Amino acid sequence: MRIYDELSHNYRMHVKSRTQKHAMYPDRFYVPDAKVPWQLPFPDYKPVEFNAPVVLDRNTPWADPPDISLIHRPLTSFEGAILFSKEGIPLNPFGRTGIKGRGVLGKWGANFAADAVITTIHPQTHLFRVLAISRKDTGESAFPGGMVDPGEDVFQTRNRELLEELSFNISLVNPVYDEVIFKGYVDDPRNTDNAWLETTAIHTHIDFSVAESLELEAGDDAVGFRWTDVTAESIRNFYASHGLYLLRAMKVFVERRGAVIDKEAQAIFSSMHR
Numbered sequence: 650m651r652i653y654d655e656l657s658h659n660y661r662m663h664v665k666s667r668t669q670k671h672a673m674y675p676d677r678f679y680v681p682d683a684k685v686p687w688q689l690p691f692p693d694y695k696p697v698e699f700n701a702p703v704v705l706d707r708n709t710p711w712a713d714p715p716d717i718s719l720i721h722r723p724l725t726s727f728e729g730a731i732l733f734s735k736e737g738i739p740l741n742p743f744g745r746t747g748i749k750g751r752g753v754l755g756k757w758g759a760n761f762a763a764d765a766v767i768t769t770i771h772p773q774t775h776l777f778r779v780l781a782i783s784r785k786d787t788g789e790s791a792f793p794g795g796m797v798d799p800g801e802d803v804f805q806t807r808n809r810e811l812l813e814e815l816s817f818n819i820s821l822v823n824p825v826y827d828e829v830i831f832k833g834y835v836d837d838p839r840n841t842d843n844a845w846l847e848t849t850a851i852h853t854h855i856d857f858s859v860a861e862s863l864e865l866e867a868g869d870d871a872v873g874f875r876w877t878d879v880t881a882e883s884i885r886n887f888y889a890s891h892g893l894y895l896l897r898a899m900k901v902f903v904e905r906r907g908a909v910i911d912k913e914a915q916a917i918f919s920s921m922h923r
């Protein structure tokens with residue numbers, strides 16, 4: 650299967666949200682592909698409920714109260730109207746995950762994040778490179794990013810996370826391009842039936858000379874970073890659904906800017922449909 654079709658299929662079926670999990674989580678109840686949508690009956694479905702102690706702690710400022718009736722903000726999603734259980738609990742818009750509760754996520758329903766997709770193109774190889782961090786929790790390559798704090802817009806979150814995770818002050822850089830390229834569900838291993846990640850991914854393309862001049866240092870949730878060549882293999886190895894957003898970002902960029910890119914990227918893009 651071609652990489653874009655493979656990643657799109659896995660994303661729509663939220664394979665990682667059903668088969669991977671945070672280290673603290675109990676095993677997920679097995680949800681076969683055919684039983685993912687809530688609309689399809691699954692009378693034997695008995696997922697364990699899990700809420701991390703920090704999420705239940707009243708002194709955790711970023712966590713909602715366990716009693717959902719005490720929440721007064723509207724529960725929203727980039728994916729449209731949220732379904733609710735009979736008890737008034739929000740249901741994951743992509744379907745069953747095999748775990749109930751909020752896991753390690755603070756908010757009932759969507760937990761909103763912002764991600765920085767920073768790319769450049771090597772002038773000799775014409776390979777796309779993307780700035781990837783190694784996540785502290787899983788060790789996987791991921792975009793720098795994090796949760797949107799109250800009162801922040803997504804650009805402020807993106808800028809703050811770049812400073813915290815890479816000591817990168819993006820406001821000092823003159824980008825070729827800086828645009829929101831994705832808003833929606835993230836197939837994240839922390840997702841549960843009742844709490845999940847949604848993100849706004851912002852694609853920033855910078856000249857190679859600018860990329861080379863950056864003095865970056867890993868910090869906070871990032872235990873390392875590197876400029877990663879974008880190949881089919883590196884795209885597949887990205888955390889959550891970050892590889893899919895990266896593919897989309899690069900394709901849109903190439904179409905708009907007519908950039909010279911390497912043969913592998915051309916082959917990948919020619920297999921993508923809008």
Ligand code: RP5
Binds near residue numbers: 793794795835846
């Ligand atoms: C991902 O989790 C989002 O796309 C974002 O990269 C990240 C936010 O969570 P933390 O990095 O703050 O744990 O799903």
